[in-house]
Amino acid sequence: MKSAIVVGAGLAGLTCARRLVELDWQVLVLEASDAPGGRVRTDRVDNFQLDRGFQVLLTAYPAARRWLDYGALQLRFFPAGAEVVTEGGWQRVADPRREFGSILRSLTADIGTMRDKLRVLQWAWESRTSKGELDESLPEQSSEAALRAKGFSDHMIERFWRPWLAGIFLESKLATSSRMLEFVFAQFARGGTALPQGGMQLIPAQLATGLPSESLRLNHPVVAASAHRVTLENGDTQEADAVIVAVEPGAASRLGLPEPDLTWRESRCLYFADAEPATTDGMLRLNGRGDGVVNHFVTLSKVNPSVAPAGQHLMMVGIRPGLSGSTSELETAARKQLMLWFGKQVEGWRLLRDDHIERALPDRLPLRHVSPRPTDKGIWQTGDYLADASIQGAMTSGERVAEALAKQGNL
Ligand SMILES: Cc1cc2nc3c(=O)[nH]c(=O)nc-3n(C[C@H](O)[C@H](O)[C@H](O)COP(=O)(O)OP(=O)(O)OC[C@H]3O[C@@H](n4cnc5c(N)ncnc54)[C@H](O)[C@@H]3O)c2cc1C
Numbered sequence: 001m002k003s004a005i006v007v008g009a010g011l012a013g014l015t016c017a018r019r020l021v022e023l024d025w026q027v028l029v030l031e032a033s034d035a036p037g038g039r040v041r042t043d044r045v046d047n048f049q050l051d052r053g054f055q056v057l058l059t060a061y062p063a064a065r066r067w068l069d070y071g072a073l074q075l076r077f078f079p080a081g082a083e084v085v086t087e088g089g090w091q092r093v094a095d096p097r098r099e100f101g102s103i104l105r106s107l108t109a110d111i112g113t114m115r116d117k118l119r120v121l122q123w124a125w126e127s128r129t130s131k132g133e134l135d136e137s138l139p140e141q142s143s144e145a146a147l148r149a150k151g152f153s154d155h156m157i158e159r160f161w162r163p164w165l166a167g168i169f170l171e172s173k174l175a176t177s178s179r180m181l182e183f184v185f186a187q188f189a190r191g192g193t194a195l196p197q198g199g200m201q202l203i204p205a206q207l208a209t210g211l212p213s214e215s216l217r218l219n220h221p222v223v224a225a226s227a228h229r230v231t232l233e234n235g236d237t238q239e240a241d242a243v244i245v246a247v248e249p250g251a252a253s254r255l256g257l258p259e260p261d262l263t264w265r266e267s268r269c270l271y272f273a274d275a276e277p278a279t280t281d282g283m284l285r286l287n288g289r290g291d292g293v294v295n296h297f298v299t300l301s302k303v304n305p306s307v308a309p310a311g312q313h314l315m316m317v318g319i320r321p322g323l324s325g326s327t328s329e330l331e332t333a334a335r336k337q338l339m340l341w342f343g344k345q346v347e348g349w350r351l352l353r354d355d356h357i358e359r360a361l362p363d364r365l366p367l368r369h370v371s372p373r374p375t376d377k378g379i380w381q382t383g384d385y386l387a388d389a390s391i392q393g394a395m396t397s398g399e400r401v402a403e404a405l406a407k408q409g410n411l
Helices: 011-022 062-067 100-108 114-127 143-149 154-169 178-190 202-209 249-254 327-342 344-348 391-409
Strands: 003-007 026-030 042-045 048-051 075-077 082-086 089-093 193-196 222-225 229-232 237-239 242-245 263-274 284-287 294-299 313-319 350-363
Touching: 003 011, 011 026, 011 062, 011 202, 011 391, 048 263, 048 313, 048 350, 062 391, 082 154, 114 178, 143 154, 143 178, 154 178, 154 284, 154 294, 242 391, 263 327, 294 327, 313 327, 327 344, 327 350
Parallel strands: 003 026, 003 242, 082 284
Antiparallel strands: 042 048, 075 193, 082 089, 222 229, 229 237, 263 313, 263 350, 284 294, 294 313
């Protein structure tokens, strides 16, 4: 039986390890932190369940469907569509494929022209036949250029696409690759948007549970790696037929791997608690006015009541990408803006946490999946930064590296 050491228990490392086990390899996963998950973690704060940065599972992700047991995750779904705040008040953008009753209201909402709305429908229809993977054969341009090429009006881009995509791409310029735009849109068109009842961390936890016992070691940072050996911070060494480095790019370069050419998108959100929910549903609220500090908002406890203790609600405020400021500056500005949206009750909200993740999403242009192969030093690498910055990208990267390694190992 061949053996492999996987350094890092994020989604890429865990999926790689699971696939190797399936291919009859013996694996040892060494993780620096105290739990698996990497950038997908959940904490308990004052009996609230807070994901580290607002993230969601798009249930159409093919890799997630292959590896995760959605039933056991007890998924809680966001209502389809969004409410957009505009100068003229709230406008509903419903998903007509799921909410037939709202088609008329959505088509007449002051978000875009009738043509814009029909284009969304047409795009959604076309996306239903996509494989759901990043399509590298598509020509590449910025997302904004792609939206314009599809014929969307300025009105629709500013009021809906910019804030909606800013919450996903973590940038407001819509400079992200149009391949990512097509990929993300297809996921929304083909499936639901969900949270595991116990928090996003249940995703890596479930992947880890499927590994043979004793094959995942937490609190085991690796300080050096070569083709067949790793050295741990405590001085121990481990040897195997192959070493796969599944850490984020900065950590990979500290292990001597080449520094990839990419930029990072940061994420910032404020979590607030109150006895009263801001909204009666868990629908996403978007800032279609382009002002203030708030980009998007959701009453998370209306999607998943388990995120808050009895009698309490959890509100997530997504800060507009590119803004900086101290916690108190952002909190003050966000409260002022949200009072216009939800009224005086915002004054009484209690700030639970300011989640500022500087290295949230790696961004590369051109965007393509790097073919799995060992480095000059014979080390394998996996991670979202070698694929696309998503749960799907990380998991697919892990799978593909495992398969390429097993194929090479069997030659
Ligand atoms: C705020 C935020 C919001 C997001 N929103 C979404 C979303 O809504 N939907 C979506 O699909 N994706 C989203 N993503 C992206 C998604 O979470 C990532 O693409 C994915 O989790 C990356 O997984 P990874 O395994 O490649 O890397 P990581 O998660 O970074 O894993 C790397 C692992 O390596 C470990 N490590 C580092 N150094 C060492 C060492 N020396 N020794 C041992 N272990 C080490 C780390 O502790 C970590 O566990 C979001 C990400 C963030 C941060």
